[in-house]
Amino acid sequence: MWMSPFFTRSTSVSQIMLRVLLALLPGVALYVWYFGPAILVSMTLASLTALCTEAAMLKLRNRPLKPFLSDNSALLTAWLLALSIPPLAPWWLVVVGTAFAIAVSKHLYGGLGSNPFNPAMIGYAVLIISFPVHMTHWLAPHGVGSLELSFSEQLAYIFNSALPDGATLDAITTATPLDTLKTQLHMGSTVTETHHMPIYGYLAGKGSELVALGFAAGGLYLLLARIITWHLPVAFLAALFVTAELFHLSNPAQYAAPLFHWFSGAAMLGAFFILTDPITSPTTAKGKLIFAACAGVLTYLIRVFGGFPDGVAFATLFMNICVPLIDAWTQPKVFGKKGGKP
Amino acid sequence: MRTLHKFHGGVHPPTHKLESTRSPITLAAMPSRLVIPLHQHVGNRAKPVVEVGAQVLKGQLIGRAEGRLSSAVHAPTSGTVLAIDMQQVAHPSGLPDLCITLKPDGKDQWIDHSGVDYTQTSHSDLRHLLRQAGVVGLGGAVFPSDLKAYAHKHKIHTLVLNGAECEPYITCDDMLMRERASDIVHGAEILRELLHAEEVLIGIEDNKPEAIAAMRQAVSGCAKCRMEVVSIPTLYPSGGAKQLIRILTGIEVAAGIRSTEKGVQCFNVATAYSTWRAIAHGEPLLSRIVTVTGNVANAQNFEVLLGTPVDELLAQAGCKADTDRYIMGGPMMGVQLPSNRVGITKATNCIIAASPALFPPPPPAMPCIRCTRCAQVCPAELQPQDLFWFAKSDNFGKAQEFHLFDCIECGACAYVCPSHIPLVNYYRYAKSEIWARERETEASEVARERHEYRLLRIEREKQEKAEKLAQKERATLAAKQASAQPSTSAVEPDDAAQQRIEAALARAREQAAASHPQNTDHLTPAQQAEIAAIDARRAQAHAAAAPQPNEDK
Numbered sequence: 001m002w003m004s005p006f007f008t009r010s011t012s013v014s015q016i017m018l019r020v021l022l023a024l025l026p027g028v029a030l031y032v033w034y035f036g037p038a039i040l041v042s043m044t045l046a047s048l049t050a051l052c053t054e055a056a057m058l059k060l061r062n063r064p065l066k067p068f069l070s071d072n073s074a075l076l077t078a079w080l081l082a083l084s085i086p087p088l089a090p091w092w093l094v095v096v097g098t099a100f101a102i103a104v105s106k107h108l109y110g111g112l113g114s115n116p117f118n119p120a121m122i123g124y125a126v127l128i129i130s131f132p133v134h135m136t137h138w139l140a141p142h143g144v145g146s147l148e149l150s151f152s153e154q155l156a157y158i159f160n161s162a163l164p165d166g167a168t169l170d171a172i173t174t175a176t177p178l179d180t181l182k183t184q185l186h187m188g189s190t191v192t193e194t195h196h197m198p199i200y201g202y203l204a205g206k207g208s209e210l211v212a213l214g215f216a217a218g219g220l221y222l223l224l225a226r227i228i229t230w231h232l233p234v235a236f237l238a239a240l241f242v243t244a245e246l247f248h249l250s251n252p253a254q255y256a257a258p259l260f261h262w263f264s265g266a267a268m269l270g271a272f273f274i275l276t277d278p279i280t281s282p283t284t285a286k287g288k289l290i291f292a293a294c295a296g297v298l299t300y301l302i303r304v305f306g307g308f309p310d311g312v313a314f315a316t317l318f319m320n321i322c323v324p325l326i327d328a329w330t331q332p333k334v335f336g337k338k339g340g341k342p
Numbered sequence: 343m344r345t346l347h348k349f350h351g352g353v354h355p356p357t358h359k360l361e362s363t364r365s366p367i368t369l370a371a372m373p374s375r376l377v378i379p380l381h382q383h384v385g386n387r388a389k390p391v392v393e394v395g396a397q398v399l400k401g402q403l404i405g406r407a408e409g410r411l412s413s414a415v416h417a418p419t420s421g422t423v424l425a426i427d428m429q430q431v432a433h434p435s436g437l438p439d440l441c442i443t444l445k446p447d448g449k450d451q452w453i454d455h456s457g458v459d460y461t462q463t464s465h466s467d468l469r470h471l472l473r474q475a476g477v478v479g480l481g482g483a484v485f486p487s488d489l490k491a492y493a494h495k496h497k498i499h500t501l502v503l504n505g506a507e508c509e510p511y512i513t514c515d516d517m518l519m520r521e522r523a524s525d526i527v528h529g530a531e532i533l534r535e536l537l538h539a540e541e542v543l544i545g546i547e548d549n550k551p552e553a554i555a556a557m558r559q560a561v562s563g564c565a566k567c568r569m570e571v572v573s574i575p576t577l578y579p580s581g582g583a584k585q586l587i588r589i590l591t592g593i594e595v596a597a598g599i600r601s602t603e604k605g606v607q608c609f610n611v612a613t614a615y616s617t618w619r620a621i622a623h624g625e626p627l628l629s630r631i632v633t634v635t636g637n638v639a640n641a642q643n644f645e646v647l648l649g650t651p652v653d654e655l656l657a658q659a660g661c662k663a664d665t666d667r668y669i670m671g672g673p674m675m676g677v678q679l680p681s682n683r684v685g686i687t688k689a690t691n692c693i694i695a696a697s698p699a700l701f702p703p704p705p706p707a708m709p710c711i712r713c714t715r716c717a718q719v720c721p722a723e724l725q726p727q728d729l730f731w732f733a734k735s736d737n738f739g740k741a742q743e744f745h746l747f748d749c750i751e752c753g754a755c756a757y758v759c760p761s762h763i764p765l766v767n768y769y770r771y772a773k774s775e776i777w778a779r780e781r782e783t784e785a786s787e788v789a790r791e792r793h794e795y796r797l798l799r800i801e802r803e804k805q806e807k808a809e810k811l812a813q814k815e816r817a818t819l820a821a822k823q824a825s826a827q828p829s830t831s832a833v834e835p836d837d838a839a840q841q842r843i844e845a846a847l848a849r850a851r852e853q854a855a856a857s858h859p860q861n862t863d864h865l866t867p868a869q870q871a872e873i874a875a876i877d878a879r880r881a882q883a884h885a886a887a888a889p890q891p892n893e894d895k
C-alpha cells in the first residue's frame with residue numbers, strides 16, 4: 001500500500017543537476033571569449049565520454065539506464081573536469097580523465113550517491129599525476145600570447161597534436177598565473193613586479209579572473225535558487241582569504257594578496273561548484289563550515305608551498321576523506337534537546 | 343503583539359483549502375446503517391453494553407469505557423443494533439476490529455440528557471462527565487480528554503488551543519471556528535479551569551482570516567476569559583502540538599516528554615467544542631465535522647454521525663468515477679483506508695477521494711544524494727538522510743541513536759526529497775521493527791524466566807528426592823552395618839540432572855534466539871489487537887520500504 005505523504009514537491013535530482021550545469025554557463029561564456037572555443041570541444045568530448053562510460057557501467061552493474069543517464073550527474077562531472085584541465089589538452093587526456101572519474105571513482109564505489117570522493121577531482125588528480133606535462137599547457141588569454149590559434153587550428157591540435165607550420169607549443173601556451181607567480185618568486189622577483197607581467201589583469205590572471213567572476217555569478221544564482229547553501233562557499237572563500245591575508249601581511253613581496261588567490265585557478269569554481277557536491281561534502285551546517293574552511297586553508301598551503309599548480313583538487317579530495325568523521329562530530333542537537341533556550 | 347517563535351524547517355505544500363470552504367457545514371444525510379467501532383480512541387477498547395437486536399436511543403451508551411485509559415461510545419442516532427462483530431475499520435493497520443452495526447430508525451430520538459453549569463460543578467465531576475460523554479482529542483490523537491484535562495503533578499501556565507490546521511485539504515477546524523466560535527471558546531474556558539491554566543493561546547494559521555476574525559470576536563465576547571487568538575504564519579507542520587507550543591510559547595517539548603512537564607497543555611479546537619457540548623448540553627460525542635474533498639464534485643464539510651460509512655458520505659459530495667483510493671486525514675500524514683465501507687470515527691477529520699490524476703504515483707526513487715534538503719525542512723531537527731541510511735541497512739541501533747523516535751512522521755522530508763525516496767516509510771519500517779523486537783525480547787524474557795523457574799523447581803525436587811533416597815540408603819546401609827562405602831547415588835542423579843538442565847537451558851537459549859515466541863496467552867484483547875496492529879503495520883512498512891528496483895543496495 002502506498003503511504004503518506006501522498007504528494008511531493010517535484011524538483012528532481014536531474015533538475016537540480018541541470019540548474020548547476022546552467023549556472024556554469026556564464027563562466028564558460030567568458031572562458032570562450034578570452035581563450036577561444038577550444039574549451040567547448042573538451043567539454044563536449046568529456047560529456048560524450050561521461051555518458052558512454054556511465055551507460056557501460058550501468059549495464060555492467062545491471063542498473064536501469066534511463067533514470068540514471070538522465071540524472072545529469074555524469075554531465076556535471078564531465079564539465080567540471082573539462083573546466084579544470086587545459087582547454088588545449090589532447091583528446092585522449094580528456095577521455096581518460098573522464099572515463100576514470102565515472103568508472104572508477106563513481107561506479108566502483110557504488111554509483112550515484114555512494115562515492116566518497118568528488119569524481120571530477122579524482123579525474124583531475126589522476127591526470128596531473130600521470131600526465132603532468134600535458135596538464136601545464138594552458139592557453140594564453142586573448143591578446144597576450146605571441147600567436148593565437150584559429151578554431152580549426154585548435155581542433156587540429158586537440159585531435160592530432162598538430163600545430164600550424166612554424167608555431168611552437170611555447171608560443172601558444174603559457175603557465176597559469178599561479179604557476180608563473182611561483183616560478184617568478186623562485187627567481188627572486190617580488191609579487192608586485194610579477195603583477196606587471198602581461199598575463200596579469202586587475203587582480204589575478206588576465207581573462208581567467210573574469211572567468212572566475214563568471215563562476216562566482218553562477219554560484220550566486222545557485223545560492224539564490226537555494227540549490228546550495230551559503231556555508232560551503234562562504235567558509236571556503238573566507239578561510240582562503242584570511243590565510244592569504246595573514247601571509248600577505250607578513251611579507252607582501254613574497255605572498256600575493258588574498259584577492260589574487262580568490263580569482264586565480266579553481267578557487268571560485270571550487271567554492272561554488274566542486275566543494276558543494278552534496279554527495280562528497282558533510283551534511284550538517286557546522287560540518288560544512290569546518291570542511292570548507294579546512295579546504296580553504298589547505299588550498300592556500302598547497303598552492304604556495306606544494307608542488308602542484310593549484311590546490312583546490314587535492315584540498316577537496318583530502319577533505320572528502322574526513323567527511324564521515326566531520327559528520328559524526330557535528331551532529332546537531334535535536335528539537336527539544338538543546339537545553340538553555342527558552 | 344506577541345512574539346512568535348520559529349520551529350526549524352517546515353514546508354509550504356499547496357493548501358487546497360479553498361475548495362471545501364465555499365459552503366457552510368452541512369448536516370450529512372442519515373446513512374442506511376452505522377458501523378461504529380468500539381475502539382476509536384487511545385487506550386482500551388470500549389466494552390459493548392447492548393445486545394444484538396436491542397433498540398437504542400440517540401446518545402445512549404453502547405460501549406462502556408474499559409479501565410482508566412479508555413473512552414465511552416454512544417449510539418449516534420436511535421435505531422436497532424444489527425450486529426456486534428469484527429468489521430473493517432478506519433485504521434492504518436487495515437485490521438478488523440469490534441464494531442456495533444446500527445440500523446437507524448429515522449426518528450433520531452434523543453435519550454434524556456441535560457447539561458450542567460460548569461461553574462457550579464466540581465472538577466472531578468466535570469472530568470467524569472467528559473469521560474462519560476466519550477470526549478477524546480479530535481485533532482487526530484484521540485486521547486481521552488478527561489485524562490488530559492488533569493494536571494496534578496505540574497503547574498500548567500498555558501493552555502494552547504490548536505486551530506492551526508496546517509495539513510493541506512483539511513478545513514474542518516477552520517469551518518468549525520468560523521461557525522461555532524463561541525462554543526469553542528466556552529469549551530476552552532472549561533478546559534482552562536480544569537487545568538488551572540493562567541491563559542489560553544489559540545493558534546490559527548494566517549491563511550484562515552475568517553476563522554481568526556470569528557474566534558477573536560468570540561473571545562472578546564467572553565469578558566472574563568484570559569484568551570488570545572494568535573495568528574501564526576502558514577507553515578507545515580505548525581499544527582503539530584509540539585511545533586505549535588514552540589511557536590506560541592517558545593518552549594520546546596522534547597520527544598518522550600509530556601508538554602505538561604513544561605507547564606503547557608494542548609487541545610484541538612474541535613475538542614474544546616465537544617467539551618462544551620458535553621458539559622453544557624449533556625451531549626455525548628456522536629458526530630464530528632469531516633472535510634470531504636479531493637476528487638469530488640462538491641468538496642465541503644459535513645457534520646457526520648460517527649459510524650457513517652465513507653462511501654455514503656462521499657456520495658453526498660459527488661465522488662467522481664475515477665476515484666481509486668480513499669485517504670483519511672491530509673495528504674502529508676493521512677492514511678489510505680482499507681475500504682470505502684468503513685465507518686467515520688472520532689479520528690476522521692478529512693476524507694480525500696484520490697485519483698491517479700490528483701496524486702500521481704511518485705517517480706521511481708533514486709539514491710540519496712545527501713543534499714540535506716530533508717534535514718533543512720525537518721521540524722524535529724533530525725538528519726533524515728542518516729536515518730534513511732540506517733533504516734535501509736537495518737541498522738536499528740544507530741537509527742535510535744540518531745533519534746529515530748523523535749520523528750513525528752510529518753512527511754516534510756519525503757515531500758522535498760529530490761530523489762523521491764519514500765523516507766517516512768523507511769522510518770515506519772524501522773520503528774515497527776524495533777517495537778517488534780522489543781516485544782519479542784520481552785516475551786522471550788518472560789518465557790525464559792518461567793522456564794528457568796520450572797527447571798529450578800524440577801531440579802530442586804529431584805535433588806530432594808535424591809537426598810531422601812540417599813538418606814534412606816544410608817540408613818539401610820547403616821542398619822545393615824555394611825562396609826563404610828559411601829553411596830554415590832546422591833551424586834550421580836545430581837550430575838545427570840545438572841547435565842540435563844544445562845542441555846535444556848541451551849535448548850531454551852537456542853529457541854529464544856531462533857524462534858519468535860508469541861507469548862500471547864495472557865494478554866487482553868486490547869493488547870492482542872495492538873500486537874496485531876503492530877504486526878500489520880510492520881508487514882505494511884516492510885512492503886512499502888521494499889528496496890526500490892533501481893536503487894543501490
Ligand code: SF4
Nearest residue numbers: 710711713714716759
Ligand atoms: S532530501 Fe533525499 S536525496 Fe536529499 S539528503 Fe535527504 S534523503 Fe537524501
Ligand code: SF4
Nearest residue numbers: 720749750752753755
Ligand atoms: S517525517 Fe520525521 S524525519 Fe521527516 S521531516 Fe518529519 S520529523 Fe523529520
